[in-house]
Amino acid sequence: MTRLTEEARGVYVIAVTPFAEDGALDLQSIDKMVDFYLEAGATGLTALGMMGEAPKLTGAESLQVVKRILARLDGRIPMVVGVSAPGFAQMAELTRASMDLGAGGVMIAPPGSLKTDEQVVNYYRQAAEFIGNVPFVLQDFPLATGVHIPVSAIARIVEEVPTCVCLKHEDWPGLEKITALRAAGTLNRRISILCGNGGVFLPEEMDRGADGAMTGFCYPEMMRDIVHHCSKGEGDRARDLFNAYLPLARYEQQPGLGLAVRKYVLAKRGVIASAALRRPGAGLTQAAQQEVDMLLARQEQRLKELD
Amino acid sequence: MTRLTEEARGVYVIAVTPFAEDGALDLQSIDKMVDFYLEAGATGLTALGMMGEAPKLTGAESLQVVKRILARLDGRIPMVVGVSAPGFAQMAELTRASMDLGAGGVMIAPPGSLKTDEQVVNYYRQAAEFIGNVPFVLQDFPLATGVHIPVSAIARIVEEVPTCVCLKHEDWPGLEKITALRAAGTLNRRISILCGNGGVFLPEEMDRGADGAMTGFCYPEMMRDIVHHCSKGEGDRARDLFNAYLPLARYEQQPGLGLAVRKYVLAKRGVIASAALRRPGAGLTQAAQQEVDMLLARQEQRLKELD
């Protein structure tokens, strides 16, 4: 087992869940996808996230996915499992099973029913108690959850809940939040900050103090390169590359639609056998496919120019 | 098996889920509770609803509860199982298991992510397809779900989805909605309308055309009597009784807090062994207990006066 820690950095790719055209789990594509992510420079993998179609899986299928990924990873990098659930019993059950299988930690998003800072802090206090001694990622994604978590509430969670080791940062706007979290005295210990939102602010996020990305953009190599060049102080090179990918990243980041874009590209790249989303969940229209094709062609050309 | 149909009427009690003080399922109290509901005049039972702490149960526990209730009911009245879930796979799985055990139908609330009428209708179309030939209750509870379903959308669901046999009506305000649904030409077939909201509008709802109640007020005998007297045209008697229970019903209907009130009274009445809610979920403060005690004493006295 490779355990998730406060030292997490680099690129934790949010894995898609591959399905066959008929909606069945496509386990062979999982293997291929894991290989691809490793080759693309992933330093961690996150499964069953919002973009992993987790709610469309039965409990048994969820574990099948976790098991298959872990088997293929074979301990090379840590795996995080999304365990957000309407209740703590289900969350604890999936956490236990995943950790038993060898996961390195879990990720927890707040339910939309939380209304005040106090309630948010309490929620994470209780969740941590339910899952026991398991490192977890706090997912801060107001656009999707409807829950806004100010820096002061994050600071309280970090102080009171030692198993909180990482922030999946996808507040929007969120740059000042990173700066505030990294300012001396805000947190009583350093945790990892990995950024989401499809990577569309990654250069700025790195400059503000992020440790890397945790998102699923269909070109993980972009994230690897940005993190690499930013870490080395090669900001111009990072931005040149980033700008080449940005038109596609922007297109992939459309809420709801984005996953279909991501799977369309991954299938086109040969990473997964089919772009199919499990129902409900539609594919891309022909017009959208043409738009993506054009973005891919122009991106390839621009990357060549930069080579 | 006693199947839920468009003919459902009377009182479908929303069952609580009894827990021991330590949070374990209290299966013996389930038996006692079922007996109590039957004696109080229930014509149906609904388990794993929002007020049944369903999300706090693991999948296995949910089935344990369903099984135990069905065994005790022994086919005397139909049982409805709440199967609302973040995804259709989980919903279909729980539906299948419940129906195999002998449930009469299921209940489905819309997820908060639905934004337009079209999306609501689509959701129920898809849900019905996923669960197959199983009669279901459409739960219309905007205060809790955040989803507003206008009469025109309900009419489309009833027309397009033949397995929708009942509306759990708890829009607020909702009286004109019942009138509109019962007006000639609104629906292309008659479905059952059972009202929620703790029964605090039951006399008016019956007059507007409801078929009864589906809610869990801690005195189901109130609902039985109101439905009975309203059905017989004894509106004054119905209102006399209703008014005697209203101060408590109002108190029990406080969002969030209401379940603790309900369990406190049910425990006090000897129906369940403990008033405990599974965590997270607090009990009543001492001040609240005293308020409820006073409401109970005054209610008893007023009922005696009316005898």
Place this chain on the structure above:
Amino acid sequence: MTRLTEEARGVYVIAVTPFAEDGALDLQSIDKMVDFYLEAGATGLTALGMMGEAPKLTGAESLQVVKRILARLDGRIPMVVGVSAPGFAQMAELTRASMDLGAGGVMIAPPGSLKTDEQVVNYYRQAAEFIGNVPFVLQDFPLATGVHIPVSAIARIVEEVPTCVCLKHEDWPGLEKITALRAAGTLNRRISILCGNGGVFLPEEMDRGADGAMTGFCYPEMMRDIVHHCSKGEGDRARDLFNAYLPLARYEQQPGLGLAVRKYVLAKRGVIASAALRRPGAGLTQAAQQEVDMLLARQEQRLKELD
């Protein structure tokens, strides 16, 4: 001028805004209404609240209403003016004009865009700065505003903003909130707590430490009597009366619809000339009118029995 202070107690009636059938302001009814409220025992008046159809008035009309009420009150009791607005410039403008006319204070509800405790506290800090040295009521009504303000945030506002002298309490459930606010050490100074929500929890609210009511139930005499008897320790008498009014109060409290009920009853009682709401805003259907008529008849009878 009668200034609003931390000593506010009794019944601050939320005034309706009377319109003629054609939607014009009915200034003569304002006079009659003010007389009625005074006779019914109002210790204060609040105009241009959510139930005063304030957003349907032009700026000039708003001031006309304020002026007319103040003229009729003639300094006998303080008047509070609702000044909630999308921006501080408008809020400050209406505040200044109202105070110049002789108002005693203003009321401010938080805009729905506030997401965190910090933002709520900041909002009131800024609002107070904009309106200057004017006492104000903090309106805490999450059901209508979508903003949840925990006790800790109220405590910070009270501490940091000395012009906050009163809480319009209508969180639901809200009884524990009153208890918490009245507990030693929660607030650094005592402010007035006046309760809303149509009065449907008034006896319990008084017992928990409220100073009275600030709401517009169409029988203000109910609120006067409850506050009176509760203050004198005559809880049983208070509850007898309360229970007689509760069926109507419950009916009037239906969101959106409630104002039409209130105006229907006030017109029926001869307080205002017409029950008309300014458009948009519909009146009661015939079915609803009959329901209210029956509630009124039964209420009258019950009150006689209690005499």
Place this chain on the structure above:
Amino acid sequence: MTRLTEEARGVYVIAVTPFAEDGALDLQSIDKMVDFYLEAGATGLTALGMMGEAPKLTGAESLQVVKRILARLDGRIPMVVGVSAPGFAQMAELTRASMDLGAGGVMIAPPGSLKTDEQVVNYYRQAAEFIGNVPFVLQDFPLATGVHIPVSAIARIVEEVPTCVCLKHEDWPGLEKITALRAAGTLNRRISILCGNGGVFLPEEMDRGADGAMTGFCYPEMMRDIVHHCSKGEGDRARDLFNAYLPLARYEQQPGLGLAVRKYVLAKRGVIASAALRRPGAGLTQAAQQEVDMLLARQEQRLKELD
């Protein structure tokens, strides 16, 4: 007067409202800004929009702004005035005053309280009745308003409300919506579709059938050029330019923060005297200013390469 019609196309720039450092209206900067927008190719101007800090103005100030812009425009291009308000009385008042001053039309966003398609259609029906024979823009911006308007509801508004002549399209994702609205048979008459969202999808939007942009990106010349090249079928050139501006457009589109970015750049370009936002509303931190400066430098360089 230049009246807004269904033929609107090109770039309707959302104007900022310039303030001095002390928060006073800066009328001289308005003149300069209008000149700048005209030179940059604006075919229309929209004032008092969400990004125009409209709620921070008093009624009198709003009219001052409208008057000043109209005087400078001198009828060369149509001006649209944002008149969204909590109530129809205020909306009608501002509309009348603006049209009297020579505005070409108004823009109306739906209030967040609308919950169903029916309510949305009704709202626009009523608004149109209140403002009379004035052409208006329907603002479809769910991220900001919380109101989701499906194509079918837009079609009903267009059919029933003849004064609706333009859609400010900023649903996200929204490309399929344009395609659906432009499909034969969807609308019973053609209206103008101008796109918002800071222009970050403008090339795709033009290809889907939009008539131009209505947004306030700090480089209106970008929008002019994209619209121009897309209209001429020069998609590659359009995309080359678009990609050069995209890193900055993405940065400016951050909700809430975006206006500070926009004003910072406009001040830096000499268009307005000060980047100040009226309170509440903070400026950019130093870190953010450096990020914008770097984006500007890189953008300039890339545009040179493309020349």
